[in-house]
Amino acid sequence: MPLCGWMKVFHELVQRKVQLHNTRQLFLNLGKPKSHSHVLEYSFNDKEHQTEEEVKNLLRSPLIPLFLSHRRTRLLNPEMGVAAKIAPSMLSSDFANLASEAKRMLSLGADWLHMDIMDGHFVPNLTIGAPVIESLRKHTTAYLDCHLMVTNPLDYVDPMGKAGASGFTFHVEVSKENWQELVQKIKAKGMRPGVAVKPGTPIEEVYPLVEGENPVEMVLVMTVEPGFGGQKFMPETMEKVQVLRKKYPSLDIEVDGGLGPSTIDVAASAGANCIVAGSSVFGASKPGQVISLLRKSVQGAQQNN
Incomplete structure (x- = not known):
């Protein structure tokens, strides 16, 4: 039966x-x-x-x-589609108190913690790597949503898996030739694979990765140029989100860059359900209210669609 x-x-x-x-x-x-x-x-x-x-x-x-x-x-609810997930970007946190900042965000209602890994080559900035992820993992069981802005993501799979990363999102721009191998290794290390796309990259380039035999499980649409926090939201990127949501109704679609109270509604209406927010959360006098506002916007958009 x-x-x-x-x-x-x-x-x-x-x-x-x-x-x-x-x-x-x-x-x-x-x-x-x-x-x-x-x-x-x-x-x-x-x-x-x-x-x-x-x-x-x-x-x-x-x-x-x-x-x-x-x-x-x-x-x-099946009618609501995929769940809203709010992921404060730890790049905007106080790095000297990363563990306590993580706990604070979770206590305020965050679903994920977004970790930006930059190699100084794919993007000009240099941030954290596997040692910091490993250290933070000792203080939290939260989902660590790791965005790898790196030229050679394959080199990071083993160390990130050992460190305790939960999600491993790589850029399609550097993985067109080996994404199948990359996804397989990410899953083998117990991480959830995602693919990111820069503002200037055609969204069609991620289709094979979503539709493949061993697909990614999330698409991250960058709403600013990757590499720096605090940039202005690029509304023209919302067309990519709309196309993805129409084509893949149950896909996790994440947006990152310039998201906050003034921009969340357009992102949520386009179909984004995973929201990365850095400056708008950590710079707020009441970050818990911002997290709640972001979630309510996503949930409201889902109910109206």
Whole structure:
């Protein structure tokens, strides 16, 4: 008999013998304690099993330790599409207090922590690498959304995987010839692969990576030129987001650069659901309110579409 509704989810979890991590999505931990990267977004069509508490009860099993908190977890409505995820960019944080800054963002409602890795070659700036990710991982179990602005992303897969990175987003501009190998290695290290595209790169270049046999799981549309924080949002990049959302309704689409209260609505309306925000969050007097505003804009746009 075909499985449906909550039974599909339960069957999938039991088959993989996974753990659940308490974020707004379920992160499948495939046996690596520091990795919470494989995402199962779930929805329930069975009207009898719509409430959060009922779902928790259904998923309780000796094989599945459950770590879902009432505050951090919600069900995904099929009509809403993919979940809103707000990722403060740690590039704008106080690097001398990175662990406490990370904890502060999470306590204020952040879903992910966005980490910018720059090599000084693909972009002129030089930031952090695997040692900083490894150090931060000791202080948090949060999803570390790593954006690699580097010329040779293959060189970073092993160290980033060992360091505890959750997501590994590389640039299509430097991976046109070897993206299949790159995606395979990223997944083999327990990380979730994503591909980023610069403002001047045609969005069509990411299609093969989304549609391939071993696809990426997120597309990051840069809304500024990569390499520096605090830049002005480029509204012309929203056409790429619109095209992606129409073509891939269930894809995680992330935007990064100049996002804040004055620009979030246009990004959310275009179809972005993963929002990276640096200066607008860390520079705010009440960053928690900004995080909440960003999420509400995404959720409102999804409900209206």
